[in-house]
Amino acid sequence: MTEQESLQYTAEHEWVRVDGDTATIGITAYAANKLGDVVFVDLPQAGADVTAGTVIGEIESTKSVGEIFAPVDGSVVEVNDAVVASPELVNSDPFGAGWLVRVSFTALPTLLSHAEYAALTAE
């Protein structure tokens, strides 16, 4: 399957890549496209505890502001400094270099499959 098909997703248009007990999180191309040119990304500090479903940061474009939600309970192990310095990475490579945070977790909740997310965003 493709990279994107192997990821899991949330209804808030985030993708989640699971490696053991760590989840890498970003926003999908669908969300990045709706936002437009991203000009600022506000991320939590490494070490911060996060609770599933709560807002942990913001992505701001010229026209609007999107919230970043934690898809899992856990704590932030790494923040993508490159995307803070170059927010346009969210637009140019949302599934790759535009990743946002890495979170360590103890339990993974049920997330959407690629097929379920695609159905959600079908227009």
Next chain:
Amino acid sequence: MTSAADVPTSRLSPLHERHQAAGALFTDFAGWTMPVRYSSDLAEHHAVRTAAGLFDLSHMAEIRVTGPDAPAFLDYALAGRLSAVAHGQAKYSLLLTEAGGIIDDVVVYRLGDEDYLVVANAANRTEAVRAFEERSARFDATVTDISDAVALLAVQGPASRAVLEAVPDLTGVDLGSLGYYRSVVARFNGHPVLIARTGYTGEDGFELYIAADAAGGLWDNLLAEGVGLVPAGLASRDTLRLEAGMPLYGHELSTSTFPAQAGLGRVVDLAKPGDFVGRAASEAGPAADAPVLVGLVSEGRRAGRAGYPVRAADGDAQAVGVVTSGALSPTLGHPVMMAYVAPEVAEPGTRLSVDVRGTLVPAEVAPLPFYRRQK
């Protein structure tokens, strides 16, 4: 975002299929499905500042006013002295309520002795047409809403004149002699097209009014012949006008706003003879402590947006104003905002702060516009 399929009653521009083919992202604006961007807001904004952008503004309202009393009627219905506008000249004006507030801001083109074209905002079309019809009662003048028959294209940017001159089928106009806020009726493939040197971006540019069924050919020719011309959507239109310090109805202007509060006192011609709607209220003016429109600039990348509170520099909880428009300026690289603030903190250089979603960002009052093009 809505698509035309989700909102069956949403109006479509005559150019809709072309926007779809160009990959535009759409938004609902005043009941119309219009392009918000084609590629990137920033790229389209920069294109207008450095070359030229092509906007579809067919959602806007065009109202024809004709008849022997047309000049006197418009002097009564609007804030300015439209009877003094020469043939081929255009004038920015305001449609006021009896209480002196703003129903709409408009551009009026004088086409003849008894012939005017009023261009109003799409969102205020119904209110504007109704106001004109009511106010025309005792005048020998006819008000006709021709919006659905008219398409409006705007070419804006330093290369806009070269773009128009490159279209061989656009004839009957010497663009070099068409001055700012002047208009002429030219021809495109046999169709009359009103070309005006007007715009909403702070750059040199032209607005072209043509019959809706001829708009597609004009759009195609402009893009085919205009070197460096790119289609641009409503997102870039908003950042361009904000940098240029131009008000947007529903943000800086409303029925609760006096022109004088928005820095538009000179648009109300109190010296014109005869009564006009809103005269008494305009003569009295707003209260001495009424908020006034200012520009705000800040550092960093987070702009205050419409509705965000403006506070004193020390963050005192009592708001001193409210942001009406704001964005990270693509051309200037820092946040720019328009806001209504208490008159005592409206002096340029005054340090204030903007509450950006709970974070206080220091800001400073700056004169408008934020950006002026090189002449």
